[in-house]
Amino acid sequence: xxxxxxxxxxxxxxxxxxxxxxxxxxxxxxxxxxxxxxxxxxxxxxxxxxxxxxxxxxxxxxxxxxxxxxxxxxxxxxxxxxxxxxxxxxxxxxxxxxxxxxxxxxxxxxxxxxxxxxxxxxxxxxxxxxxxxxxxxxxxxxxxxxxxxxxxxxxxxxxxxxxxxxxxxxxxxxxxxxxxxxxxxxxxxxxxxxxxxxxxxxxxxxxxxxxxxxxxxxxxxxxxxxxxxxxxxxxxxxxxxxxxxxxxxxxxxxxxxxxxxxxxxxxxxxxxxxxxxxxxxxxxxxxxxxxxxxxxxxxxxxxxxxxxxxxxxxxx
Numbered sequence: 561x562x563x564x565x566x567x568x569x570x571x572x573x574x575x576x577x578x579x580x581x582x583x584x585x586x587x588x589x590x591x592x593x594x595x596x597x598x599x600x601x602x603x604x605x606x607x608x609x610x611x612x613x614x615x616x617x618x619x620x621x622x623x624x625x626x627x628x629x630x631x632x633x634x635x636x637x638x639x640x641x642x643x644x645x646x647x648x649x650x651x652x653x654x655x656x657x658x659x660x661x662x663x664x665x666x667x668x669x670x671x672x673x674x675x676x677x678x679x680x681x682x683x684x685x686x687x688x689x690x691x692x693x694x695x696x697x698x699x700x701x702x703x704x705x706x707x708x709x710x711x712x713x714x715x716x717x718x719x720x721x722x723x724x725x726x727x728x729x730x731x732x733x734x735x736x737x738x739x740x741x742x743x744x745x746x747x748x749x750x751x752x753x754x755x756x757x758x759x760x761x762x763x764x765x766x767x768x769x770x771x772x773x774x775x776x777x778x779x780x781x782x783x784x785x786x787x788x789x790x791x792x793x794x795x796x797x798x799x800x801x802x803x804x805x806x807x808x809x810x811x812x813x814x815x816x817x818x819x820x821x822x823x824x825x826x827x828x829x830x831x832x833x834x835x836x837x838x839x840x841x842x843x844x845x846x847x848x849x850x851x852x853x854x855x856x857x858x859x860x861x862x863x864x865x866x867x868x869x870x871x872x873x874x875x876x
Contacts, residue, residue, distance in 0.1 A: 568636075568644040572614035573601025574652035575632055575697045576624065577706065578659060578675070584701045586681045586694065587654065589621055590672040596686035597674070599693070601647050607743070607875045610648045611750035618652060621670045623662050626652040627752030627813075629708050630857045630868050632697050635689040649693055651706060705867055707860035710751050711807055713826045713846070714817045714853040717741045717874075719763035729761045729788050740851035741767045744874035745774050748815055751855065753777065755814040757803065759786040764817045767851070771815065785826070787819040797825055804829040808864050815853075823848055830856050836866040845869050 576587035576599075589600050602617035604610065611628055618626050629651040636646045654662075664673050676684050678698055682691045700706050718737035723730035733741060748771055756772055757780045758764045764786075765779065772779050783789045784799030793799060804826060807814045816826055824846030831842050845854040851874040857867040 566643050568646050569603055569639065570610065570613075571601055571603045571645060571647040572610040572617065572649070573599050573647055574614050574618050574626060574628065574650050575599060575694065576618060576622065576626060576652050576654050577678075577697075578654050580677075584678045584706065585675045586678055586697070587622065587624075588674045588676055588681070588684055589670045590674060591669060592671045593669070597684050598686060598690055599649065600670075601649070602669075609747040609750075609872060609875050611650070611872065612746040614648070614650055614652070615746075615750045621667065622673055623664050624654050624658045626654055626658070628652055628750050629706065630700065631870050632700075633693055635693060637689060651697060651700065653706070700867075704861060705859050708857050708867055709811050709860055710753075710813045711804070711830055711856045711858065712748060712751065712753060712813070712815045712853050713823050713848070713856070714744075714748070714767070714815055715820060715823055715848040715850055716759070716761070716763045716767040716817060717744070717851040719850075723762075729786065731761070731763050733763055733766045737763070737767070737850065740874045740876070742770045743876065744851050744853070745771050747872055747874060748853065749775060751813050753813045753815045755807070755810070755812055756780065756817070757782050757785065757807070757814060758817040759783075759789075759819060759822070761786050761788070761819070764819070768815065768817045785816060785818040785822060787821055790819070790822045790825070795825075797829060800825045801829045801833075805833055808833050808858065811858075811860060811864070820848070823854075827854065827856070830858075831866070834858065834864050834866050841869055845871055849873065 600618045600621040604613045632649045717740035719731045760781045827846040854871045858864040
């Protein structure tokens with residue numbers, strides 16, 4: 561009996577890399593049990609997002625704490641039991657501090673690690689699907705776009721329809737919203753944000769509070785990102801443009817928490833600031849449900865062009 565009719569197995573991993581002089585090296589895992597050489601990856605745990613899975617699996621298999629970079633792509637194949645499996649991958653630079661102190665211990669899944677120059681990786685990998693994935697990764701290395709940062713546009717979690725004061729800005733999170741705010745933390749943390757900028761509305765501040773607590777990052781309040789501010793300025797984009805331009809200029813991964821009417825403008829201003837066409841993909845990325853977020857990956861080197869866009873939701 562097979563599981564061919566079952567839902568696909570979801571998994572995630574990363575192409576972990578480091579720079580050596582002017583070259584790029586990729587981290588491979590050797591698994592005697594499977595008789596293969598591959599990339600660190602693994603199945604999602606219950607109520608776990610794919611980004612969270614990728615970071616966790618890299619740590620469990622290699623001992624390295626990493627933050628995600630650009631999405632590289634997905635691989636899909638059929639397991640021996642007939643069930644389909646899909647694996648999402650991101651680039652993930654292994655920080656110097658991790659390289660200096662990281663000591664690998666063989667585990668149930670991985671027997672050894674191997675750093676391999678990018679030009680030789682294809683010959684070491686067991687599976688053609690991994691080789692194809694590395695071709696996409698190599699394209700980023702050639703263009704110098706492996707180094708990146710992200711602007712993460714987050715919509716507030718589920719809020720009550722009214723507030724005790726009657727003011728829209730005072731609306732509080734519902735119990736479901738509070739659960740969403742907690743659940744989205746590991747997914748957001750997968751990209752290692754160093755700044756949190758939020759609308760001054762209570763529902764936005766409450767949404768990022770668990771993230772701020774988990775990361776130790778102080779929340780910067782930005783009236784320009786509030787729905788009240790957006791409406792009082794008659795949808796004038798100047799305020800949003802100011803916030804976005806500053807975050808791009810700083811070049812640090814930042815969470816921007818705002819509202820449904822304002823989020824499309826945030827995405828549009830990122831596109832304008834980077835000289836990127838604001839096509840259908842950018843428009844869709846700005847249409848988010850509660851506690852959903854769009855990750856806009858920008859090249860670390862100037863000009864800060866958009867490298868990739870992805871959207872995610874808190875697992876429930």
